[in-house]
Structure formats: structure tokens, C-alpha cells
Amino acid sequence: MTHPQSQTFTSQSTAIVIFDIDGVVRDVAGSYRRAIADTVEHFTNGVHRPSGVEIDQLKSEGFWNNDWEASQEIVYRYFERQGQTRMQVDLNYDALIAFFQSRYQGTDPEHWTGYICTEPLLIQSSSLERLTAAGISWGFFSGAPRREALYALTTRLGLVNPVLIAMEDAPGKPDPTGLLATIEQLGQRHNLELNTPVLYAGDTVADMYTIQKAKTLYPKRTWIGVGILPPHVQAIPERCEAYQQTLQSAGAAVVLSHVEQLTPERIQQLVLQG
Template identity: 65%
Template sequence: MMGAKISAIVIFDIDGVIRDVSGSYRRAIADTVEAFTEGAYRPSQDDIDRLKSEGCWNNDWHASQELVYRYFEQCGQARGDRPLDYDALVAFFQSRYRGTDPNTMNGYICQEPLLVSNGYFDRLTDAGMSWGFFSGAMRAEAAYILEGALKLKQPVVVAMEDAPSKPDPTGLFDAIARIEERHNCHNNAPVIYVGDTVADLYTVGKAQQERPQRTWVGVGVLPPHVHHNLERQAAYSENLKNAGAAIVLDNVEQLTPEVIGEIVD
């Protein structure tokens, strides 16, 4: 049986696009680095941005570890001289982000402002577009925001446990396949991936290289922590464009069905 034709597939990153993580994930990074440098160094938002702009630190546990290592290298110590207990680092990070209660979330995740409304996804659906999520967040953390706060019903989500870290496009391909299977649609619709980091845009570029028969469009979104400073906005936007963003938006809801129609033509 032939399914309905989809005009476009839109896949969203979650952190910095769907929810503001400047006071949660990023705060947990800073807490973790400060703890594992024995209080000597707490990275700023700019420090984290500089690391993320390298395009290979999508996993915040790895990013935290790397910032710790780089601090000690700046102090003249080789990485081998400062072995880190990675499991302990992850546990500390999670105690800040998810919290200390094993049965419920009670950490920084509870304080994340939403950056999008439930109705936005209805508008995409009404315009004949399908959508889903590919994120480096863990499944439970993605569900907390998508199904809990946004009240989305069984959205297609590829999370940390499901695929290699970005910029590997495996998770993006998986999200698309799940959407096409759910809608019984295989018309090779153009794909838009919406993200706020260089790694997100590199993911689109790698997808294009591996599957050039399809139209791939990267859309950048400026995360909230850069909005208060025009110079930072301009620099952050330029980094996203240099990484492959077709357009850079202030907020994801600016990516309307009309704008999507224009950029996939």
C-alpha cells in the first residue's frame, strides 16, 4: 500500500533549539570542570562555545573531560599525569543535571525554559511536513521535555543510547527511516536538520556526502545564551554558516512552513 507523500522532513536537535540549556547542561559542564580541577577553573559560556565550535564535542560528558584536560595542560601537566575517572565524572555531571533522586528528575533539568510551543509542530503537520528529533540527550532526558513538558505524543526520537555522537549522521538517518516507516512514505522528501552547534551542521554535511541523492538542508538556531550580546550573536551565527547552515534563526519557530518551502526549492 502506498503511503501519503511528505513535502519535507524536519529533524530537530533538542538542546538549545527546543529547550534552553544554558542554565542546565552548560551549568553542569561548568560545575563538573570546576569540581575535577579542584576549584581552580570554572569555564565560562564563551569557553564552552569555543570548545563546541570545534565540531566534535557534542557529548557534554566528553566536553567536560576535555576542558579538564586542557586546563591541566595549560598548567604544564600532560594528560597522562592527571588520569581522570570518567565514570566518576559522568556520575557527578548527572547528579547536577538530572539530580540525586533515582526515581525522578530533581536537578537542573527541572529549570529549563521551553523555546517552542506544542502548536508549532501541529502547524508543520498541517502543512504536510513530518518531523522528529535527533539529539545527544539521553532518552529519559529527551522524553522529560518532549513528552512531559511539550506533551508530544510518541514523537520519533533518536537519543544518545540509539546512535553514535554527532557529527556522525547515523542517528539522523535512523530518525528519517522511522518517520518514513511510521507514515508509510518513501518519496525521498527533502530533509532539514535544525541545530544550534557546529556539530549539528557538520552532521548535515556528512549526510549529504553519504546520501547525495537526497536534498539536505542545515538550519542554524542561535541558542539563548548568545542573544544578549550582538557581537556574540554575529560571531556564533558566522560559525554556524561556515559549518554549512543555509540560514540562521533567532528562534526555531521562525522556521515556518513557508520558510521551509523556500529553502528546499
């Protein structure tokens, strides 16, 4: 079987699809989001453990893609509700990161045993192979640290040398620098035409804002935001509908319940709709 990353594209590629990872490639409700809740609980002295709804509400603001920063922000807001200013809160960011990572990766940085090891995958390599066969170029842009992103892509999915822009490589979303860098790497690797249409599949407001900012910078190119509903919002219909509306309001051209619904046929349809 031809590996999905081994085919050579030509300038005739019909589209570029870039995937976010968390909530799109892997389900992080029981990992990253659980680590956020653990971290907030720890740094509020066991008093406040944020619900999934509270975390989603923060993420819907569009500026908290980094989960360390999101954890810190929830801690600050908790103490503000208790009448304290942020200057009064004794919160060491490095200590917060260390605690978060001890939950997410585990206590041994070389041999992970934390929540990351239990994340369900939301896409199979066969879906990427179908994109390759249809002449669609693909890569990944994620706010996750590179090692954690590659754990999902190479260790779990079995991809070989995928195009990936991660936390260390670009400013955080919604800054579009990382998205543009992913496109540039794909263009160089596969000899793509300059204005090949771009789709970005993500599960957060920040993802949709990112592609809207790219569209502002390069309006002659076709930019399509594809919202993906993360599994944790789909159990309750009202919450699912509200999350879908939030992504649409942030600029999603379409919102799908599963990333594998983004088939070559659906991609072509979206590109034609422009």
C-alpha cells in the same frame, strides 16, 4: 484538537524536519552548560570554572556534542596549561559522569530535582501542529540520553510517542547514523517518498557537520542545515554575529534566532532554494 503526532502522512509530504533538542527545543544555558561548568570546577579542585564563551569555543570545534566528554576535555586542557600530560591527570570518567548527573538530574535518579527541571522551552506543540497540518513530517535527533530527551518532549511538551533517536540509539554527532535512523523511522511511520527533502535544525557546528556528512552519503536527496541561535549567545550582538558566522561556515543554509521561525512557509522556501 488533533494531536500533532496522530495524523497519518502520505507519500505526498513535502518535507521532513528533524530537530535537535538542546538549545533548540529547550534552553540549556542554565542546565547542561551550568553542569559542565560545575563539573570542570569540581575536577580542577575549584580552580577553574569555564565561561560560556570557553564552552562555545570548544563546541565550535564540532566534536564535543557529548557534554560529559566536553567536561572531561576542558579539565584535561586546563591541566595541560599547567604543564601536566593527560596521563598524569587523575580523572575518572565514571566519577565525572556521576557528578555531572548529580547536578543536571539531581541526586535522586528517580525523582529529578536538578537543573533539568528549570529549562525553559523554546517551542510549543502548536508549532508542530502547524507543520503537521501543512503535510510536513517531523521528529527529533539528539545527543542527550533518552530519558532526558523524553522529559522535554513528553513531560514538558506533551507529545505522544514522538520519533526520537537519542544518545543510546546511535553514535555521537557529527556521525550521521542517528539522523538517517530518524529519517527512516519517519519514512516508515508516515509512508514517505524515499527522497523527501530533509531539514535538520540544530544549534551547534556538530549538527551542521552531521547533515553535511549525510549529504555526502546521499547526494541525490535535498539536505538543508538550519542553524538555530541558542538563547545564551543572543544577549551580546558581537557574540551573536560570531556564532551565526560559525554555523554558516559549518554549512547552515540559514540561521534563525528562534526555532519557531521555521514555519511551513519558510520550510517550503528553503526546499525550493534547495
